[in-house]
Amino acid sequence: MEVYKSIMKMNKTCVAFGEFDCIHKGHKAVVETVVRTAKDNSLKSVIVSIPEDGAVFTTEEEKEYLLKDADIDYLFTYTEKTEHFVEEIIIKKLGARIIVVGENHANLEQLKKTAAEYEVSVILVKDVKENDISIHKSLIKKAFEDCDYEKMTSLLGHPYIMLGEVVHGKALGRTVGMPTANLQVPDKKIKPLDGVYCTRIILDNELFLAMTNIGKRPSVDTYDYVTIEAFILDFSRDIYGKQLVLEVHKFIRGVIKFDNLEQVQAQVQKDITEVRNLLDKIS
Incomplete structure (x- = not known):
């Protein structure tokens, strides 16, 4: 995996992007889909981490450590604010042919619309659940506040x-x-x-x-x-x-x-x- 602190010009990629704070089982499902899809379509697999403002559960260095064995080709950190992020960065700069996102992505409909304009495919990854509840950051935060690290390990997968x-x-x-x-x-x-x-x-x-x-x-x-x-x-x-x-x-x-x-x-x-x-x- 090659790691970069800024975006570089690429082409023929399969990309997932997001904060990836915690790197939980849901994130891992997205990453695995990126890697598998890229290989199946002779594309480069790319993950773009967008750091949160303020306090975080997972630093950028920790994300790199947790993803090092995921068989990703490129891991980028993107810290700028871009109005048309998907169009300008993911599609035009990184050359995405396929974008992988979780099924409950916050701006899913707009992402699909932008991708369609550039003939880019969008693959949705279903939520990973624990006890019939979708794994997300609020569940992990609750386990953390309860000092329940066995529960955290179960939710995170590590x-x-x-x-x-x-x-x-x-x-x-x-x-x-x-x-x-x-x-x-x-x-x-x-x-x-x-x-x-x-x-x-x-x-x-x-x-x-x-x-x-x-x-x-x-x-x-x-x-x-x-x-x-x-x-x-x-x-x-x-x-x-x-x-x-x-x-x-x-x-x-x-x-x-x-x-x-x-x-x-x-x-x-x-x-x-x-x-x-x-x-x-x-x-």
Whole structure:
């Protein structure tokens, strides 16, 4: 898959476009249809991601990660505002011969009309449903707010992820015998509620088990900022500056204010035991 941050002139393509926030099962059905249709018609498969304004569940880098094995030829990010987007960008610039959209696309009738004027075919993809309910962002948002990451995994077709760089923290985890990887993610990334999570880490194509604390740290400092600190189990490498993917699998507990480091250490050991037991079932 070739990835571009701007649109380039192309021809003979099969295209799908949209925000693709979350990359849920419905999006995957659209992507699979693009890939299959492109191959059947000797076209190039193209996905155009249009980033939302404000906070997002899935950053552009995470979309790239989640789509990397989808067999797409080209992934474009389009950030401009264009009045006649389908006509000017999808058809004229990208050379779409076929456009693939979900059956409940917001501007479906206008899209069909524009496509017909240029003799471009439109393929509709049926909604993917869970328990007879169409999967859409509001369902995923509800599961997220409920800290129900098993439900999110079911709706998305993959675990909720955070992709970022390991940065230097204050090394406070070492004071409780628990050195952590501090993950820096883009500001616009929607982060889980404060608490302790059962997680997995993907680093250099290797998978590791981890317990992750997200939020402020009332027992160790008084700073008013949120950190993402992953304690990778049975791990001792220097990974500062590396990119990693954090999979969130289950909410363990909320933030607790402890009176001393001995209490922190005792709770940490209980959390690690619970995380190991949960991840053994997932693995």
